[in-house]
Amino acid sequence: MKTIAEQLQSVYQAIHSFCSSNATAQEVSLLAVSKKHPADAIRQAYNAGQRQFGENYAQEGAEKKAQLADLSDIEWHFIGPVQSNKTQLIVDTFNWVQSVDRGKIARRLSKQRSPALAPLQICLQVNISGETTKSGMAVSEVFALAEQVDALPNLTLRGLMCIGSDNPAHQQQEFTRMQQLFEELKQQYKTVDTLSMGMSGDWQQAINYGATMIRLGTAIFGSRQ
């Protein structure tokens, strides 16, 4: 069995060689998705150089952050569905929320985020596959919500996030559409620089369609219980 440090090195290597052999123009950052893995797994990845971590559950993220209080330069990203009763914990714990998909949630996050902290960095989650089981907003709602988030204090609009469908034929269309939306949004808002797209099974494809951030869990930490 490979250690987390070794897995992470292989992932960095794979991303680097993929980007150089495909002449992808954009820089790609790696979000290590640590949900359902213990704080110690995060510490191992940290010691191997990783700084950006993604969590899906507010309580779980807050507990791990407390256990890792000595690692103060970790950037914590919330990537799970945002429940109204968890927004205070989310704004107190995380640097980014990538899964904002409605105005009500954006307003709560803005209101609860302490102005003494840096603004919360926001991505809008798009339900690009249109599957009813997936969270995120419809494509048609993106620009209206972007306008709201941009106008709210204590939030900075950074871009878009999506989860592609498992069907590779659909995926290509979905990623193409996300790339178009992202380019349009970037034209309108100078703070927008992030297209968070691609997971362990589809990150290469996502980079080909302009992803600037990929979110890998299994490839780094192994399978989850």
Ligand SMILES: *Cc1c(COP(=O)(O)O)cnc(C)c1O
């Ligand atoms: C779990 C999760 C990931 C990572 O998935 P893997 O397939 O383990 O790489 C990425 N993004 C989101 C939103 C997730 O919930």
